Amino acid sequence: MRLNRVALYGLLIVAAFMLMAPVLIMISTSLKPMSEIRGGSIFALPTDPTFAAWGKAWFGDCTQAVGDVCQGLSSSFMTSVRIVIPALILSVGLGSVTGYALAAWRVPGANLLFAALLVGMFIPPQVTLYPLIILVRELGLFGSISGLVLVHVIWGVAFTTMMFRNFFKTVPQDLLKAARIDGAGFWPLFWYVMLPLSLPILGVAMILQFTYIWNDFLLGLTFGGRSGQPMTVALNNLVGSQFGEKEYNVDMAATMLTALPTLAVYLLSGRLFVRGIAAGAVKG
């Protein structure tokens, strides 16, 4: 029995190490000066840690740059924030209301709509880029943050609807009946009863949507226009913009900086995430 426990922890630690290693390598590399990277192994720890690469990634390297490229990632960080917050609220909000309407109310063709909507989860957004561009253009939103937000909502709604609909399907029918007898109509039932119930699943949907939206590159590049370029696009410019020897430490620092918000979300809400999944996604 004791041997079993040792093996158990051994396996867990090995797995944890393997999953963490690439991230640790990134962090360690980002702290090394180039001289160390050139000579040493990627697995070696930095002997002389420095945050210079992080500074360079965040503020840009204006000693060599000409023009606007020397801004680093700092300027696009706020753009990303301005995209993510409304896109997150709207996509999760629309998904929760849609999922609720599909699950809790008798709407003719609700199942058909749900099945049809699910297909949206599987369509690669790149494939339908042109018609989407035309659509957004006709709405007069192209090249604006609003347009980008709209696009994120369109591509996020299938997923969030599925999460919420499957969760709300598990809510006992009696509860809905009780609320209707109590006189709660569509919105009060949602606001006072269903939404508070769905907090765990709301958490999961928010975390996943946040990750997807924050990490998006293609939609930001296409629909953001000149002013709406998110951090991932800036990262691409930064990583693709060095010459000669690649400055791996700056690349890695920039990558870490870009990943930091999502990383923080996962670190801070890991427990919430697991609980939310337990509350909803599994029973689906």
Add this chain to the structure above:
Amino acid sequence: MVEPAHLAARRQHPDRRWWRPDWTARVALIPALIITIVCFYGFIVWTFIISLTRSRLLPVYNFTGFDQYARLFANERWWTSMQNLAIHGCLFIGGCVVIGYGLAILIDRGVRGEGLFRTMFMMPLSMSFIVTGVIWQWVMNPTLGLQEAVRDLGWVTFEFNWIVRQDRSIYTLAIAGIWQQVGLCMALFLAGLRNVDPNIWKASRVDGIPVWRVYLHIITPMMRTVFFTVFILMSAIVMKAFDLVVALTGGGPGFSSDLPARFVVDHILNRQELGMGAAGAFVLLCTVLAVISPYIYFELRKARGAH
């Protein structure tokens, strides 16, 4: 009771049938309905229409029948990418299921520091596919990464050069993909394991069944829906796989690790082959439908059974 509340209630609610809540529900579904019809199916139809034309850089509507499909099916790279989709799909989903389930079981055995392990397992999930690709490209690069590091340690014949080998590069996609998504699978499985009735464990201990047998023969069959959920979520990722290929292998060496989504995007955006790209997209979407139709059928049947 003190006062006849029902009278008051009735006074406040005259006949309000025009504003019945189930009508509100219908109204609330309109945005989703529009998105579904216009953005999903409308765009699919549009894609199909474009696939019947000679469109190159931009959509034009001079129809040529199924020429683009003929060209597509004569294209070696397309078949490679479809074959890769199958390989990658099996490896990635299989890997996520097996490893994710394994990790969930390990954690479910009641370990200390469960939260810490969980968090560490889920950390890669926060990384974008682009970042995942960049990291792994580096780790798997034979002259920079793991292979070189191990050789430096003295094991000079060590080989891990899949990313530069045409016959192996597709596997590197699965490795990086599994690394990124296994945490989500683990969380789903763990949640499922936690839903298992504890009495089952008591019963199996009374019966003296070894733990591994309980998992294999009793718990695993009970987790059907979780397996299903994982399968669906991971399939969605496989079908859309684009960023990861771009960042990790760029589809190479050659086009040995190309996937349909990247093929399509490459032809639409870079190759001035909108028509053929659309044909590829349509074939891809048909594949998607074939894969998920059991799921949709299941969802619908489940919903009908709820009456």
Add this chain to the structure above:
Amino acid sequence: MNGVELRGVTKAYSGLAVMKDINLEIEDGAFLVLLGPSGCGKSTLLNMIAGLEPVTGGEIHIAGRDMTKLEPDERDIAMVFQSYALYPTMSVRKNIGFGLKMRGMARPDIERRVSEIGELLQITPLLDRKPSQLSGGQQQRVAIGRALVRDPVVFLFDEPLSNLDAKLRADMRVELKRLHERLGRTIVYVTHDQIEAMTLATRVVVLEQGRIQQNDTPENVYRRPANRFVASFVGAPTMNFLDGKLVRDGDAVLFDTGAGCLPVAGLPDHAAHLLDRPVTLGARPEHLVFDDAGCAAKVLLAEPTGPDQYVRVAVAGAEVTARTGPEQVFRSGASVSILADGARISVFDPDSGQAIL
């Protein structure tokens, strides 16, 4: 005039009829129990009265008004659910007050009424807890409180006691009965538990396969079941059924199963026309009496329950259960003598199952 009336109500799911032409008049102040096995449609019927399920045909009148097309909250009803259906995220106080809040009642009024209900049901100390912090019985009280607070014309109960343990169930039964007497409101109560039906109801409606099988007082449902289904569903242990003929044997009447006979003592005169034709005899365990005038039977098993004793015996080629007092000791295999009390038995037509006596 605060009763409920169902006129020709039907219900069909995708063409499949589940409720067939239900006509039912529930008097003001009645405690009507809808009794039936699961799947008989009793909950569907209740939901239709509540407005939670649309009817396929027919009309539903509550308090003299046609409510067929109205929303549940417009019908002036309240409902208590088997699962209690308390809002998990709200405190008890909010749970009870929710219906009033939805009706736009001012906050101080809500407060006042909620505390009145709290006192009435003795749950005042629980008002600020969440439902998950309550025991089953406490949740049940809250659910009732939520119904009471609105003071509707009709209360609907959907198997409200079936999630409680036996003792609590008995206590709640008593309380419900008191509540009904005190409020004097119409109650429609769904259950599959005949004890609840017997103890609570002023009127019992037995449902099976979407049809009303019998609508009568609890006593009559027990004593004079309208058909074989009602007879077998009501009463525990269940009624004994024997197929055969009633034949005259001198002064006495015997029930002849073909494999033996069972004397039937004191069959009323008006039952004479039932002689010499195939019938089904229905005898509850207490209708079978150990009496030397009876015929020979063999004890198979005795089940003492405390106040009573059920004895399984083989007689006339069949097995029947008889009820007797606890005093006598029956050994398995012993020979006894048994007869049926002709004044209380039921007789059914073997083909239609309808009671003919």
Add this chain to the structure above:
Amino acid sequence: MTRFTKVAGLTALLLAGASASSLNAQTAEVLHWWTSGGEQAAIAEIRKGYEARGGEWIDTPIAGGSAARAAAVNRMLGGDPATVFQFAIGEQLRELADQGLLADVENVAAGQGWDDKLPPLIMQAAKHDGKYIAAPINIHGENWMFYNGAALEKAGVSVPKSWPEFIETAQKLQDAGIIPIGLGGQPWQERILFNSVMLGVAGRDFYARAYSTLDEDLLMSDTMLKVFETFAALKPFVDEGSPGRRWNEATAMMIDGRAAFHFMGDWAKGEIIAAGIEPGSSVGCVFAPAEDLAYIMTVDVFAFSNIDTDAARAAQEKMAGVMFDPDVQIAFNQKKGSIPARMDIPNDSFDDCAQYAIKTIQDPNTHLVSTGLFGVPSSVSGAIDDTISNFWNSADMTPEQGRDSFRQAIANAK
């Protein structure tokens, strides 16, 4: 750079952004993919020239040519085009013009006499319906072979003049522990090597005819088989880390002597200069082994969105004028490593490699097209890249199979 200037710069940028929408006749948003160091320095010369003439420049760099081209097209479709954008000339650009998405700069071109000053191949490609729709700034040569002199010396070899010689030399380098070819393993880089081999093995005329006609008989000829055989023979001389490597990393390998040879367009000189080395000195540049003198050309151009405001038109014409200005072309090309698109510019201010290139292209017979962004339709060029890369990276494809799949892919893409 101090914190203050950074803030000031940012403020200036915000102001510039604000004025972009105003009716400033001088404001041009320029979308391009020149984000690497040498490229940035080069485009800064155009910017300087433009700003010196009173223009205001809004910079929109997007790393990666295909991403930038896609962004340019998508923004045009979306109705939010960049004023001026970098693009490839050829069919793609003509299709944009057909759709009415482009503005022409014929006025400027006529005034500056572009027709007489551009190589005919480029002149034709830059025109649509007889009007210039793109401003060519430079000519890049793609059949350069850079070498590290020290590395050659170490192995005791000299620069080979033919491909058989090259293979012998490479073997010696490999024996001496030097990577013979520093190759970036992306399809387009592999294609540059292939085209150099094709030019050297099959000759200038064959190259020109094969790519202009895409004739099946030519593509299936024995000559083509020899090209594939030679190309295949180079495989062992590339290190394992090649696949996926970016071009500037490969250039760096050659600069620091890890690799001896590097086949790349002359933009690699930008990296060489940035590393503090004068091209032609310790890092040498010659044409890839070939009997015929030829220059495989590709060209950088900027195109102009159809924005129907006088302000935008004025900015575009000013920009076209700047781009064709001799001084700007000299300054730009010195930084970029290419040679001016104008053939009338004296070559004395350029490095040895560029001087040699300028001299070479005086003979129009030497003009060959690259198949990358210039010369064949992009569908064909993509198919070419695909098959070459597939063949190059395949362990078991025979040259016959390579030739066959090459022909088939081109036929399918035509």
